[in-house]
Amino acid sequence: MENVDxxxxxxxxxxxxxxxxxxxxxxxxxxxxxxxxxxxxxLVTASAHTPNLKM
Numbered sequence: 001m002e003n004v005d006x007x008x009x010x011x012x013x014x015x016x017x018x019x020x021x022x023x024x025x026x027x028x029x030x031x032x033x034x035x036x037x038x039x040x041x042x043l044v045t046a047s048a049h050t051p052n053l054k055m
Contacts (some may be wrong), residue, residue: 011040
């Protein structure tokens with residue numbers, strides 16, 4: 001599904017920007033990143049196991 005792919009891309013972009021932004025500031029306050037990575041993993045796994053969803 002196109003929306004699933006867009007969501008996966010958006011989460012990946014968010015994670016990358018969050019890590020870059022925090023790294024630039026020398027701050028390692030990334031408490032929300034693990035939750036987003038977990039959500040991303042669940043979404044990718046679900047889409048891989050659902051025949052109607054194409055990556």
